[in-house]
Amino acid sequence: MAKLSMKRIEIIALLEDRKKIMERLQRRGVVEFSDCQDEALVKMNTASSVSQFEKSVNVAIEAKGILEEFAQKKTPSFSFLKGRRGIETDKFGSKVEQRDIIYKSCHDIISLKKQITEARAAIVRTQTLSDALESWRNLDIPMQxxxxxxxxxxxxxxxxxxxxxxxxxxxxxxxxxxxxxxxxxxxxxxxxxxxxxxxxxxxxxxxxxxxxxxxxxxxxEPVKQTPESVLRQYDSDIEMYRREIEENIRKIKSYADKLEDIEFFIDYINLRRDKYIALSKIGLTKNTFIITGYIPEKYSQKCIDELDSRYTVAISLFSPGDEDDVPVLLENGGFCAPVESITEMYALPGKKDIDPSSVMAFFYYMFFGIMLSDAGYGVIMVIGTAIVLAKFEIEGAMRKTLRMFFYCGISTVFWGAMFGSWFGDIVTIISEQFFNTQAPNIALWFEPIKDPIKFLIAAFIFGILHLFVGLGVNMKMAWDEGRKLDAILDVVPIYIFILGVAPLCGSILVSVPPIVISICKYLALAGAVLIILTSGRSSKSIFGRFGMGLYGLYGVASGYLSDILSYSRLLALGLATGSIAGVVNMMGAMPSNPVIKGITLTVVFLLGHPLNMAINLLGAYVHTNRLQFVEFFSKFYEGGGRAFCPLKADTKYIKFKENN
Missing domain, CATH: 3.30.70.2750 (Alpha-Beta Plaits)
Structure with a gap:
């Protein structure tokens, strides 16, 4: 469970090395700066500099937008997936020397756009005057x-x-x-x-x-000349304004090759802004500066060795205290990392929480696959995401999201094959409508449309397993905290009660052997008694314990019944995907003429299935998240953590490639 352990870090270094150390820490992106609270130290006021940086960034962003509007530089398809451009640190330094030239180009572009806007406004004004005077064109005397x-x-x-x-x-x-x-x-x-x-x-x-x-x-009309003369002057003025606009557009287009320079400038100024925000948090003496903050323990030694080998520094690491607001950074392996964004969407782990991503990942992919439940759609997801991940240098959250849908696609292929759904019942349609043969049963398990009760029972079993894992995590957390008795008494009775009640309720839908019914009655009774006896153990009076115990039993019975029933959405969405896909195929096979039927089926297939896939993919995503947030997380997870926000090279267009 990869919630990285954090350490407090204190770096004391010579003032003359401040710029180099700050830039190196920014490139490494592993230290979060804390506001220095030592009143004996001097702090920098960087507010005016930060404000100026933000103004410069806004100017560059405006110039970039103008350039993209007028230069009409053709960008390759899916260029947004190509990621950031790499730049070596030494080339970065030489590029920085051109910052004033780039900034002047930005102002020139904005000035040209302003002139274009003014000329367009002048055309509108002149055309309005011309239209008003047009009726008097044949008047051969002045209007005055x-x-x-x-x-x-x-x-x-x-x-x-x-x-x-x-x-x-x-x-x-x-x-x-x-x-x-x-x-x-x-x-x-x-x-x-x-x-x-x-x-x-x-x-x-x-x-x-x-x-x-x-x-x-x-x-x-304040016109001293004849209307014809004035109208000719208006036409001349409009033509002049149009030529001015064309000339200014040509000038803007001449800056097309500066687009990457402007993007570099935006990233560079943002880096400086972030650095100056961090500078406002450090403490200064006459000859030294002091950085305090947090660093993941995993990266601390490498950071210390790197600074020690290059500068005169004194670095100390401390364990955070209970009162410290320790930031949270998640780091998981390839299978679990993609669902970190789902955890972050809900809330980062609090101090006592574990990272739920690793225990959530399997169920997330599983439930998504069951809800989408069409192997054909899954194959498209797997191939599409695999191609994008292999071909493009995608980074950060987008890469994690694509990997998440890759694993969800694999799960969808598995469950679609289990349920025999490949673009709905297209195999059956083709076999019966074009070859006049009975299609084989290709479901590896069963067909949900033919046996929805079996699907519903399976959904409830998966839901109970999901909830039990959440309770197990809760039990482990309490055990690790030293509350071993609470770990047992808060979880085991619920296990026993649910294991007894679930088959009894299931007997309403399916036949359950009498011996199982008898065993489950005793389990349910034992679980209920244990819940009554243990739920109110914090109360000092016997009646208080009994009352709290009854309330606890009511809470478990009603709460877990609601939670388990919520997993019926697996049935609902799974059937929806297959049913709509079947309707699409049926519509395509309606014509009686084989040739027309083939054409119609192809057209309807190519239009209907992508739409069905898109709608149900969205539904599977939303409801899978819901099962994690409401049913699963409520059993053990509180959240409330603060994200780790280090000083880093948070760039949009470039990324650093170290020379050494």
Whole structure:
């Protein structure tokens, strides 16, 4: 059970070696820094530096996003699986010298994008003005024109479609005395008409009043030239803005080869930010600095030897005290490591907990396989994950997840073969529909669809075994803590009670030999008596013990009944996968014509089975997690641990390759 043992570490070294030691510890990633609490030591205030680093990272990330948007650099399929680029430590140093150039490139890219944005906004504004003026294109006088010494000009719109004749008739009807005027309709639509009215100055006020009564709205366009001239200028401006955008995009594309440099810069600045956060936790004297923190005991000696051989240091290791907030780091073998993420999803082990990954792994893969339960789907999972793991340098959590699904795929193949499900009943469909022969029974155990009660009984047996293992872990933990009597009295009575009650309940579904029924009755009775006698042993009064014992029996009976029934989800999801797969195959085989049937079956097979696999794979993942979190962990696991957070090279795009 691989919850690594932690040691407190104290490193005292010369101040002149601080940078080199910090960088080496960061590359090794095995020391978590604790905040130095010694008031006699000086501490660095790195808040402003950290803030500046975060600002620089944000600038680089923005520039990277712009470059990816405009450069349209083609990335190979599944490039996200290729992992980080390796870089030697000496080349890293030479690359760091270019950081100012890279940072300037980031600002240049952002500046170009800003100019593009401004030009696009200018195009929108200009186009809006152009659209508003388009209706006046045929007007051969400026929009601001108001007349001559003896005339008055009204330029505007009326809110309906009219002609020049309509306007003159309406003006005459409203004021017959208005004779010295002319009307021209420049543009007319269903919604409005653009009109120009020119009259003698002596009747300007009367004309204006009549136009107002007709709903005339004077133009407010501040245009001194003719609309045609202005529209040509707008078109010229839009074209200029477009050329500016194209030129700036071309300039951005010229930075395409800087993408990896920008990614390097992001990682480099993040490394510096993390280092400065750690620097704020160390203590300083005039000539030395002191690091305190935690290190996994497994890696402590190697770390000590490496620092001792290169620097003048004094390193001490201590065992953490009971009051110390010791971080948790899980490390398991190849079979169990993939489910560490499931444990972490729930909670890391607390101080008294063990790492449940190793005892959970077998049941996790087993239950997943039973729920998905189709060997064909399992083969796809195994081949797919194996190819990805072999071809790509995947790291970290994603690699563990893929390995988890690889083992889940193997389990799915096993249980699918046991239940005779290979893409549902496709073997039967092909044999009967295309070869007119009776398909053999390919199930190595039984077919759940034909015998669901047997499947349900098996699910309950697997569930009881799962719960018993959880109780066994609880018993071992109590035994190791020296509470040997508690270990026996808290677990053994439950074992006896469940072993007695389970067959009695099972007899409702299947036939159980009378001799077994008799034995189980005595076991159940003995278990119940033991639970009543032992559950209330902490109480000092006899009545208190008896009352607590009865309550304990009720809790065991109701709680474990609920837990065991929960494993019926193995039946539900297992049947769902096979049933839906069978329906898919049946739909494909519906046509009577053999040729059409073959084509239809192929199409429906290729569409239906991937969908069925995806849906039930998700269901198997969710419900397998649920069985671990609710039923299994509740028997022995508390959680509440804090993750081990060392100073490390937490990079996204590069990884270090040591020269020595």
């Amino acid at each position: 024109y108001r007349g001559t010494k003896y005339t008055r000009c009204f330029i505007g719109i009326v809110p309906k479609q009219v002609t020049s004749e309509d306007m003159l008739l309406e003006i005459a009807r409203r004021n017959p005395k208005l004779e010295m005027l002319t009307v021209e309709v420049v543009f007319a639509s269903k919604e409005q008409s653009c009109v120009v009215v020119i009259c003698h100055k002596s009747i300007a006020e009367e004309t204006n009043e009549v136009l107002r009564q007709m709903g005339f709205i004077a133009s407010s």
